Every structure is written in C-alpha cells, then in structure tokens.
Amino acid sequence: MMELRQLNTFRTVASTLNFSRAAEALSYVPSNVTMQIKALEDELGVRLFDRLGKQLALTPEGKRFLTHIQSVLDKLDEARSVVHDNENLNGTLTISANEVLCAYRLPVVFRLFRLRQPRVRLIFRSVPNQQLKQTLFEGAADVVFMLDEPIRSTGLAVEPLLEETFCLFAAPDHPLANRTELQLEDFHGEVFLTNEKGCTYRTMFDRSFEKEGIDSITYLEFQNAEAIKQCAITGIGIAFLPEIVTKAEVERGELVALPWQIPDLHVYTQMLWHKDKWLSPIMLSFIEAAREVLVQGRGI
Secondary structure, three states: OOOHHHHHHHHHHHHHOOHHHHHHHHOOOHHHHHHHHHHHHHHHOOOOEEEEOOEEEEOHHHHHHHHHHHHHHHHHHHHHHHHOOHHHOOEEEEEEEOHHHHHHOHHHHHHHHHHHOOOEEEEEEEOOHHHHHHHHHOOOOOEEEEEEOOOOOOOEEEEEEEEEOEEEEEOOOOOOOOOOOOOHHHHOOOEEEEEOEOEHHHHHHHHHHHHOOOOOOEEEEEOOHHHHHHHHHOOOOEEEEEHHHHHHHHHOOOOEEOOOOOOOOOEEEEEEEEOOOOOOHHHHHHHHHHHHHHOOOOOO
C-alpha cells in the first residue's frame, strides 16, 4: 500500500536526482531511500527513474506522477502549517538556478534563509537557464531564479529582482584593452568567448551584432562562465559576461571592461514559482529573504 513517506521520499529524490543527497536531506540511510522508491515503483508497476550509471533521471511516467502528487503533498504541508508554530518551520524547499546565479547571487540568500529557518532542508539543483521553467511545471522545484529578458507567463508568477549589467571583458594586454573608445569595425576578426547557443543572453548578443551587419566574428562556445573568464584572462579572446562574474578579476587587474555598450540588452535576475502552487510559510520566508538580499541589499 502506497505510504505518505514514500511520496515524500519520491519528491525529494526527484528534486536531488541523487539517492545519497535525498537520504541526507531526509535523515535516512541511502538504502532506505532506495528501498522506498523500489516499493513505490513495484506498486505502480512503472519505473519512476532511469538509473544512468550513478546519475538518476525522471522517466516520463515519473514526471507525470510527480506533477500529480505535488498538489497532494502541498495540501498536507498547508495542513501542517495550520497546527504548527510558523516561527519554527521545518520541511523541505527545492531551489534551482543556472550556474551563474548559483555562484554569484544566491549564496547570500541561502545564508540569510538558513539563519532564519535552520530546521528547513534546503535542496539546490543547478539547471541550464532554458530548462528552469519546466522544473516548475513538473514540480521538481519550488522556486527558480533566471537570468533573462523580462519574462511573461500565464502559468508562472514572475518577480524581477534586479537588472544585470553585461560587458565585454579582455585581458589587460589585449589590443583593444587600452582604448578609450571603440567602433564597430574594431571587432572585425576578433574571437568572442560566449555561452553556447540557446542561452537567452547569447541570443541577445548575437542579435545585437547581426543587426549591425558584423559577420566576421569567430565564436568559442562554453558551457559555463568560469571557463569563459579563464580563457579571457589568458588572452584567447573577448569574454561576454555579467559584471557580477568578473568583479574580483577586474579588481585584481586580470581583466578589463572594454568601452562598449551592447544595445538593447536588458537582462534581469528574476524569481519564479508556479501560480497554482500553495505559498507555504517556508516558501514565503525564502521569497522574502531573496527580496531582502537582491532588491534591498540587506544581508550582503
């Protein structure tokens, strides 16, 4: 017979995609988590996860099951909150964002939230920007953070927190580094270090240069900002990155910002959650912490 703890364990494994991390979050031993998931799969008669070596992935059946049980577990969490003291919250909260926000914006938010709600299990998953919305629709995350143009959605609540400034960065000995003014033609033949195609701000970057008719640019594409930054420091090319990523390197003189404004580039750090999801006291506490840190600048 299906048990509530199995559903809660399934939700936690779906959030972490790792039996050991789920066990740690739930204060179980890993074998207990594995046993509960197997019992749930046996009862349902379907596989909920694909075991790809050490990596887990939700099957299509697992994704559908998660969507349906999420509302049930939310209702139970809501019922618990009615009879418990909200000053001593306990439960689990799953947050997702891309690697840039994870490294440079969210640590201070997590610190403030942990200080206020030490009994809440906070689970974080780094997810590529283009997949973040889907994690909300599938119930795999409670709150996500995105770097994007202003987002409009009928199914998601979207809260812009702050606008991010993007610049072109180069090593101090780059031929363009000491220029006080640049013209469009100065970029002909240059190597640009960027995120892979599909990333929102990469698309906006391409659009701005294509609009100006530059077609002789060479791109080197990377999956993460750290690789872009390190390659720019070694002089391989010009990096296109948010200012928050390069702050320390600019202060140390390892990179310089080029005097070039990319037109019509408006990217914001935005916080999203599903409109139909019950905003539990835990979620409300986290959302407020994010507002205080990223909008009001507290806790920084």
